[in-house]
Amino acid sequence: MQIVQQQICFGGRQIRYQHDSKVLDCSMQFSVFLPPQAELGPVPAVYWLSGLTCSDENFSSKAGAQRVAAELGLALIIPDTSPRGEGVADDENAAYDLGLGAGFYVNATQAPWQQHYQMYDYVLSELPNLVEAELPLNGKRAISGHSMGGHGALVLALRNPERFVSVSAFSPISNPSNCPWGHKALGAYLGNDRQAWAQYDASLLLKEHGCPLPILVEQGESDNFLNEQLKPEVLAQAAKQADANFTLRMQPGYDHSYYFIATFIEDHLRFHAEHLG
């Protein structure tokens, strides 16, 4: 785990690391924000999973999250969105919604993806193990993300509630079994087995297993992807059936962009900070 870049920001440290990932079988970069409080002792962490086409840099540079994280004493852990590098398979047309930049936080079982596309295990275990061993983190974790990353955050938390204290999402792909992005990606990475897809579908997971964690979902009403790809109403229905601690906030006028995330990231970090203690 080597420092690639480091900047002071709101009195804390914004750091980009490179490391060799065993799980992904390639070299990876990720970003971390360490708040000023981390100089004095271990701090809790909010994991942020980014959306299609993003790397760790989008959230780092555009969300304005460091200000609030510095105030609240939260570390931010920001992985990339897929394995990377020359030997890593990509969509044959370099589509934005499959392959590089589009790992969907699953463990792929199908060729040519399965060698490197193991983002679920990477984000769930390898990355936290690494940063908790190397950085001043106290092991308390919350998780959030945007779009594909909102899907990832929800799935990781719903399947592993003991690993997190709270989960939130911006414009998540809430029911990937039933939308074009999900059909394409889950079909490619997991094959046609719908049972396998269900393990990566937040709405199906929530309906079947419930969730002991508080869930906060933010959704712009002018989001171009809302009806076809995101379907938060399916997630809300599942939450109701499971009697989950679930809040969906619909925001009039807001779209799918980082201007939307920047506006509401403070609320999400305060939500997580409450539960991180």
Next chain:
Amino acid sequence: MQIVQQQICFGGRQIRYQHDSKVLDCSMQFSVFLPPQAELGPVPAVYWLSGLTCSDENFSSKAGAQRVAAELGLALIIPDTSPRGEGVADDENAAYDLGLGAGFYVNATQAPWQQHYQMYDYVLSELPNLVEAELPLNGKRAISGHSMGGHGALVLALRNPERFVSVSAFSPISNPSNCPWGHKALGAYLGNDRQAWAQYDASLLLKEHGCPLPILVEQGESDNFLNEQLKPEVLAQAAKQADANFTLRMQPGYDHSYYFIATFIEDHLRFHAEHLG
């Protein structure tokens, strides 16, 4: 003046416009943030001039300024950093510090630059006239900028104090007559006439004419360009000789990046809001 893109952000509107600039003799884009207060009546404006390689999008997406502007009721007016388009001259090697993305906020007098590179007049007059005619602005203006844009902001305010209520800068090129970036750009755009250069050198202008406006300058101590290109100490010395209302804040550990700007933009907007009333 046509809307190219529009997003809701912190309850206000982040808008990208396109228009045909007479002064620059080309089509230009610029960005505006209108705070929620602009729905009720005209508001004051902070002009932001960006640095080398930037367009209007860098500050819009990375500085996190909209949150504070929305709170304070400030519009943000964010021009591009040079004329643009196929017919516009560029450095023969497409260098980052001359030509496209590097207009230096001067009125060029030399070939091949003088047809389009009239950024001083564009930012001083054409753009304010346009936006004040078309948008809910009350005509009160402050100005700020970063690096090359900090130089531009200082020069525009020092030469036209009646047009602004306050000026600030992040890591400005404070004495371009005496640094490599300035030698290259001023030499190309203005020729070898040092008298012409002096009209675009904040330190020389301040020393000779003084300044009735309050000036706030922010500078990171770990900025790689500090000693060779920026020279805030020359500006500070000129301010002292001119008995100007001048504050230079040196920030240990901070570099030249938007992480630095994001950290301190709130202070600058509050400084300008005080004077904009």
